[in-house]
Amino acid sequence: MTVPAWFTEDRFGMFIHWGLYALPARHEWVKNRERITEAKYDTYFDHFEPDLFDPAEWARAAKKAGMRYMVLTTKHHDGFCLWDSKLTDYTSMNTPIRKDLVREFVDAVRAEGLRVGFYHSLIDWHHPDFVIDGYHPRRDDGPEEIERLNEGRDMARYRAYLHGQVEELLTEYGQIDYLFYDFSYKHDDHHTDVWNGKGAEDWGSEELLALTRRLQPEIVVNDRLDIPGDLVTPEQYQPDRPMEVDGVPVVWEACQTLNGSWGYDRDNINIKSTDLLVRMLVDGVSNNGNMLLNVGPTGRGELDAAAVGALEGIGEWMRRHERSVRGAGPSAFRAPADTRYTQRGNRLYLHLFAWPFEHLHLPGLGGKVAYAQLLNDASEIPFREIDPKVKALTTGLGGQPAGTLTITLPIIRPDVAVPVVELFLTEDA
Known part of the structure; x- marks a missing residue:
């Protein structure tokens, strides 16, 4: 599929990682890192009440920063769903907030004239049929306990669940412009040491991609299904030249964070400066790439001061310099040093x-x-x-x-x- 012209025209989007992990506020992989059990993690489910959630404010901040598309985590690896899924009770509808947060997000983004994107995790540490592997929070329980826990788990049933939830997301919220799947770790060189690693056959990736395109023919899909997508997605590094796959130029988008964490990480103050973020954006466009810059809202649903400051700083630069990146790309001329x-x-x-x-x-x-x-x-x-x-x-x-x-x-x-x-x-x- 040819990537729609809007994607390489817009160049700059907002990534939003948000879910139960905003409450512990110690990185979105906190369940994995701290080997948290379901019973303990349910504490966050029971107390998820983002009463200051205002997606219209998020969308206004994104637009003012010069972003033209927004991508929300509908479900991260912990399996918690931000929409009213009919396939599980593990959704925002059953937390104290009792709202379909995806619905409110989609409406707010469209109201600002921005394009709607979803992030959807292929991984699900909550689902009873998801086979425990080297990334699962229970990975250190010991061989006998892991064998016991995996007994009866069926990835075929999990695949049906995964595909069913994607169908919900792509049929109930109107046009969806971008779907960021995340991630495969079976045939990827960076994850070959993960036991019970999962890839295309586990996700049913060919069928899932066909379903995605059938339901949303104009959608942009990334490259993390363990099969080729519409673009490649370098994460937290800047390519130093236009990207290629097997010698062929490809569309690419660098996904970047403000402080190295995707989810809200209260005590992480390693915040990138405005000038560094602008240089990263410019550097990407000069190499024919986009930038998807992440924010991690708090447990109450707000963008924290660091995110607000970064967005405002970028927006001030974009107000005067937007035309140097929007709709721009690399040049054949050789630029001087620095x-x-x-x-x-x-x-x-x-x-x-x-x-x-x-x-x-x-x-x-x-x-x-x-x-x-x-x-x-x-x-x-x-x-x-x-x-x-x-x-x-x-x-x-x-x-x-x-x-x-x-x-x-x-x-x-x-x-x-x-x-x-x-x-x-x-x-x-």
Whole structure:
């Protein structure tokens, strides 16, 4: 399937990891990490009451930050469902909040004109038919106990449950634009040491993908079903070049966190700065990728101060610089050190990750730029092509290869996260 044009046009989306794990507030894998039993984890189910949940506020924050699609965890690995599933009682409808939270999310996102995405875990540590494996919270119970617990568990029944829940999500909430499945760990090089690892045959991935496309023909589907999807999804690292699979360029999206945790992690203060987040976004677009930036709402349903601050900071930069990433992609021109190029038609955007002293030499752009300006305030940036035969002198420029364009920047760096010079290319560039 060809990825719809909106996906690579929009470039920037919000990921939302939210569920029972917001209450312990110690990472979304807390059930796994701390080997928490069902009985103990039920404490969070019994006290899940996000009375400050306001998805309209989330959607407004996303839109103001320049995001154009939002992806919510309908179910994470703990098996807890944020919608009114008819296939289990383990849903938000049976917690103190007693709401279909997915329904409210979908309505709020659409009201802001944003696209709707769902994350759905293939894993389910709550389901009685999900066979215990090396990632399961009961993995350390000992061979005899694990054998006893796995007795009678049937992955065929779990597959039917998995497919049935996906059918609910894709038929009861209107058009869904994006489905982020997560994840397979049988044939993946990073997970080969996980015993009882699970992959395409366990999920019924071919049938599940066919079901997904039948119910939502225009949907974008990621690559974590252990079979190819529409895009690849590097997680918490930045590819240093456009991504390829077997030598063929592919659509990709880096999923990133604010602090290394996907779920609300109260005491984790390792927050990325605004300028770092903007550089990550720009770096991705310069390599023809998207960025899906995660927030983890609190147990009461709010975005915490760190998330709000990050979104506001990115939004302030996007307000003046959005056109350098929205609808933009990589450029064939080679960017100087500590800079990144993106390009939209005849507009080339030079993102300055470091602020140079006055002059910056741009290889290959001599005679190819009609006008240049700082994007934040549309102030003109002078440029010239220096004769390569002129030697560099004590008070004069020279020594640059033929075809180099030299721009002259102000001494004072613009007070923005990442300054951008907008270069208008000539028709024959």
